[in-house]
Amino acid sequence: MIYRPIREKSIGTLKSSLDKLIKSTGYDEISLSSLSTSDYSKLSELTDVLIEEYASKNIGISLPSLRLDNFTMEIAEKIQQVRKSGLTFAPEAGTQRMRDVINKGVSEEDLKNATTKAFEMGWHSVKLYFMIGLPTERYEDLDGIKDLAYNVIDTYREVHGGKLSRKFGVTVSTSTFVPKPFTPFQWHPQDTGDVVREKQQYLVKALKNRDIRYNYHDSKTSLMEAVVSRGDRRIGKVIYDAFKAGAKFDGWSEYFNLDIWTEAMEKNGLDISWYAHRERSYDEVFAWDHIDVGVSKKFLIVENDKAKEDVVTPDCRQRCNSCGINTTDLGRGLC
Structure with a gap:
């Protein structure tokens, strides 16, 4: 919500940034990364420019986190001209109901079409990204993750005459849902660590197949992300105390130590569960309510209620949904 309007x-700005990065780092692959890379309206034109500039230098292009509903043969053909990088698709959730809850308007048919195209063009492996612990999630939604992974195996067989190549593989990756400010889910609790680990182990068993690799993110780091994301001024002191106690580079699991953060919270008289695991009411005043991001709290409440009813809101590029973003000097209104 804080990134509105779109x-x-x-292309010139992106090209200039990439030129500087290539010269200063020496890397041989460019990753065009965003929440949904293929939503960029000039993606096809951008890939043309980058291939023309960098293909002769053997610098490849990677397009992670592709939306299933707009993956095109044209873009796939372009990015494999230098080398075949990995393909990551993001269904986000295992069932259509759950995808509707989080407003991801993609279907199983979209996944089928996208993976069929990829396998026909010579890819032998894909990665599927999901979130677990989403609001209203049920175990049937986790079963849906398993079903989608096995559907990809079936699709590969269909493309290759019933056979599986030794190169074939499906990687399923899950991260734990973290409620964030200025979103329709800012009122929702995060699953407790025990529940998250239970769901992860459920998927470990469900995805036990030699052609499927399952990766999941550490629930402890997601817990502290939930605390900091919806923290108030008191969390600033916690962060400083944790830093003094040795918390550094905590984005890397090998450096993260939950005990340091737990002790810092206790030192400041704060409860992790109060920040991460409780349901908020619409009447609660949040620590960030005084910050104006342009999207109204009323709109977020409406979207949260719609999510509970599995109702999808159209993309604002298709239709204005009156979120309240301020795009003129006249105050609130339609985009």
Whole structure:
């Protein structure tokens, strides 16, 4: 919500940034990364420019986190000209009901079409990204993750005459849902660590197949992300105390130590569960309510209620949904 209204960098701006990065780092692959890379309206044109500039230098292009509903043969053909990088698709949730709850308007048919195209063009492996612990999630939604993974195996067989190549593989990756401010789910609790680990182990068993690799993110780091994300001024002191106690580079699991953060919370008289695991009411005043991001709290409440009813809100590029974003000097109104 805080990124509204939609804005896109020009191809010239992106090209200039990439030139500097390539010269200063020496990397041999460019990753065009965003929440949904293939939503960029000039993606096809951008890939043309980058291939023309960097293909002769053997610098490849990677497009992670592709939306299933707009993956095109044209883009796939372009990015494999230098080398075949990995393909990651993001169904986000295992069932259509759950995808409707989080407003991801993609279907199983979209996944089928996208993976069929990929396998026909010579890819032998794909990665599927999901979130677990989403609001209203049920175990049938976890079963849906398993079903989608096995559907990909079936699709590969269909493309290759019933056979599976030794190169074939499906990687399923899950991260734990973290409620964030200025979103329709800012009122929802995060699953407790025990529940998250139970769901992860459920998927470990469900996805036990030699052609499927299952990766999941550490629930402890997601817990502290939930605390900091919806923290108030008191969490600032916690962060400083944790830093003094040795918390550094905590984005890397090998450096993260939950005990340091737990002790810092206790030192400041704060409860982790109060920040991460409780349901908020619509009447609660949040620590960030005084910050104006342009999207109204009323709109977020409406969207939260719609999510509970499995109702999808159209993309604002298709239709204005009156979120309240301020795009003129006249105050609130339609985009």
